[in-house]
Amino acid sequence: MPDSWLDLDPDAPFGLATLPYGVFSTAADPAPRTGVAVGAHVLDLGAAARAVGAPFADTVAGPSLDALMAAGRPVWDQVREALTAWLTDPAHEAAVRPHLVERDAVTLHLPFTVADYVDFYASEHHASNVGRIFRPEQEPLTPNWRHLPIGYHGRSGTVVVSGTDIVRPTGQRKPPTEPAPVFGPSVRLDIEAEVGFVVGTPSPMGSRVAVDDFADHVFGVFLLNDWSARDLQAWEYVPLGPFLGKSFATSVSPWIVPVAALSAARVEQPAQDPEPLPYLRGAQPWGLDLRLEVRLNGHVVSRPPFELMYWTAAQQLAHMTVNGASLRTGDVYASGTVSGPEAGQRGCLLELTWSGKEPLHLPDGTERTFLEDGDEVTITATAPGPDGTRVDFGEVAGRVLPAR
Ligand SMILES: O=C(O)/C=C/C(=O)CC(=O)CC(=O)O
Numbered sequence: 267m268p269d270s271w272l273d274l275d276p277d278a279p280f281g282l283a284t285l286p287y288g289v290f291s292t293a294a295d296p297a298p299r300t301g302v303a304v305g306a307h308v309l310d311l312g313a314a315a316r317a318v319g320a321p322f323a324d325t326v327a328g329p330s331l332d333a334l335m336a337a338g339r340p341v342w343d344q345v346r347e348a349l350t351a352w353l354t355d356p357a358h359e360a361a362v363r364p365h366l367v368e369r370d371a372v373t374l375h376l377p378f379t380v381a382d383y384v385d386f387y388a389s390e391h392h393a394s395n396v397g398r399i400f401r402p403e404q405e406p407l408t409p410n411w412r413h414l415p416i417g418y419h420g421r422s423g424t425v426v427v428s429g430t431d432i433v434r435p436t437g438q439r440k441p442p443t444e445p446a447p448v449f450g451p452s453v454r455l456d457i458e459a460e461v462g463f464v465v466g467t468p469s470p471m472g473s474r475v476a477v478d479d480f481a482d483h484v485f486g487v488f489l490l491n492d493w494s495a496r497d498l499q500a501w502e503y504v505p506l507g508p509f510l511g512k513s514f515a516t517s518v519s520p521w522i523v524p525v526a527a528l529s530a531a532r533v534e535q536p537a538q539d540p541e542p543l544p545y546l547r548g549a550q551p552w553g554l555d556l557r558l559e560v561r562l563n564g565h566v567v568s569r570p571p572f573e574l575m576y577w578t579a580a581q582q583l584a585h586m587t588v589n590g591a592s593l594r595t596g597d598v599y600a601s602g603t604v605s606g607p608e609a610g611q612r613g614c615l616l617e618l619t620w621s622g623k624e625p626l627h628l629p630d631g632t633e634r635t636f637l638e639d640g641d642e643v644t645i646t647a648t649a650p651g652p653d654g655t656r657v658d659f660g661e662v663a664g665r666v667l668p669a670r
Pocket residue numbers: 385386387388389392396397400458460492494503508601602603
């Protein structure tokens with residue numbers, strides 16, 4: 267990979283291997299606009315594109331990524347190629363440099379209009395653990411689990427950008443010791459460390475998207491925390507699945523990593539047995555070697571390995587459309603909680619504390635089963651980039667506020 271005229275520290279986040287898209291504003295110019303993270307800077311994408319006279323300037327110069335996402339794979343490739351050229355060819359420096367702002371001086375916004383939101387359940391380790399905890403008298407995995415990527419429809423209107431405070435949800439729960447449900451703030455508030463995918467290119471109702479067409483439809487990848495009130499969830503979820511226990515907030519990281527940045531992170535997914543139906547098979551590998559870290563009040567509590575996910579995002583996309591459901595620009599789907607086989611690789615407190623029975627002892631001397639008011643959770647991730655480089659996802663963070 268060529269060097270940038272920007273002196274990029276190879277150990278610092280957001281080198282040329284990532285070039286993620288987001289939406290930012292500054293104190294001097296509070297209008298949200300598209301940007302690209304590069305080292306300690308954000309490049310004002312629309313302003314830079316206009317300055318160099320790029321043909322796609324109008325498409326990228328919006329208050330959100332919506333127009334770029336809708337423009338499709340050829341434009342995504344063209345913009346990414348141009349960005350690399352602008353930041354490496356000294357001939358572009360004079361036009362581009364004035365449109366760099368300090369990254370720690372910007373406010374980051376939700377970068378696109380969230381259309382539909384689906385959450386999957388694709389980690390065998392997570393699904394087995396949750397099955398053991400919620401349904402101890404049954405087989406951990408339901409009979410359908412290895413035949414299709416299980417999911418549910420979430421609430422797109424409560425998808426919020428990293429840094430948004432999360433008010434503890436209130437609702438019905440039924441402790442096993444009580445004869446009837448009680449009403450009040452959740453006492454089992456949890457996180458779920460997940461990876462999110464956003465659709466750029468839509469598909470018409472009545473058609474299907476094949477596993478191998480993943481990269482033509484999915485614009486980018488980001489981190490997602492599916493906040494979950496386990497007590498509300500456990501009481502409400504039979505027989506229709508998660509509802510109010512998960513609809514109060516879902517946090518997403520502000521930087522959208524283009525699918526093209528993940529070429530060196532692609533790996534074979536774990537072997538699938540039984541072999542899935544033909545519509546869930548593809549010729550290209552779409553396992554992704556993303557390495558997540560979950561921090562609670564600054565302490566690492568888990569390192570979930572995304573490469574072990576049983577179902578890939580490409581299979582999830584094919585499944586989501588196999589019945590003829592359309593895709594819209596801005597549709598978000600989440601992988602499901604990412605958990606590995608080791609205790610230190612579990613992506614939620616439900617598993618990490620085995621439903622509160624085995625509290626976590628944090629290095630600051632405190633103990634946690636579920637989240638307390640004031641707790642802050644941060645999820646970060648990296649992936650291998652080409653030629654020994656690294657792809658950075660940044661972070662999704664959120665702090666718990668008391669119930670209202
Ligand atoms: O098995 C259940 O009843 C519940 C599962 C979940 O809470 C997990 C969920 O939201 C999907 C996931 O993140 O893997």
